[in-house]
Amino acid sequence: MNRQLTKSIETALAQISTMLDALSDEQYKRSLPVLSGASLGGHVRHVIEFFTELDRGYQTGNVNYDARLRDKAIEQRRELALATLRRISASMGKENKALLLTTATEAGDTGFQVVTNYERELVYNLEHAVHHMALMKIGIRELTALQLPESFGVASSTIRYRQAQCAL
Numbered sequence: 037m038n039r040q041l042t043k044s045i046e047t048a049l050a051q052i053s054t055m056l057d058a059l060s061d062e063q064y065k066r067s068l069p070v071l072s073g074a075s076l077g078g079h080v081r082h083v084i085e086f087f088t089e090l091d092r093g094y095q096t097g098n099v100n101y102d103a104r105l106r107d108k109a110i111e112q113r114r115e116l117a118l119a120t121l122r123r124i125s126a127s128m129g130k131e132n133k134a135l136l137l138t139t140a141t142e143a144g145d146t147g148f149q150v151v152t153n154y155e156r157e158l159v160y161n162l163e164h165a166v167h168h169m170a171l172m173k174i175g176i177r178e179l180t181a182l183q184l185p186e187s188f189g190v191a192s193s194t195i196r197y198r199q200a201q202c203a204l
Contacts, residue, residue: 038155042128044192045162049121051111051188052080052169056066056121058182070072071171071179079168079175080110080121086164087124093135099157100138103201110169130154 055076056064061069065077085104093099098115132155140147176182187195 037129037131038158041155041158041162045158046125048126048162048165048169049125051185052083052165052172053118053121054157054160055172055184055188056080059180060112061114063179064117065112066179068175068178071175074171074175075111076172076179077111077114077117077174080117081107083161083165083168084117084120086109086125086161088120090154090161091124091127092171093157094130094133094154097134098136098138098149099152102138102140104152109139128158163191 059076063076064080065075067073067075085106086101089101089104090099091197092105110120135154135157137147137152137157138147138149138194140179166189168189173184173189176184
């Protein structure tokens, strides 16, 4: 297992957990116009579901994010989200192995499959999480004065680029 990759994911999930610790249950599930009516809980649930589907797909050999199980309880219950994030962080030490990724292109389409692997899907999930963290940051700014780390919701390549620009 690529330790650098799992460390990056653990850092992102820990940042989400720290954010959740600072929110009230009401703030977590409040619909926010700036997020097109979504809640912070909805974005957290979405991130969790992708990691959960990858874990399920690791067991079956077939990952299908389109057919993931949607658990509205995670969106409504901050403590459940925190517990699930801890479980995800603890479960990433698996060996890399080949997987099939199943996806659909349009409504009603039977979809197609491509060959992938566990570590590649972890990279995808990390980038997907960072994208949603950027949206969460927008919601946090609208909702509360909580100060998130500057790196929250920023891709590592962007952080490196910004650091290089400051060094010039």
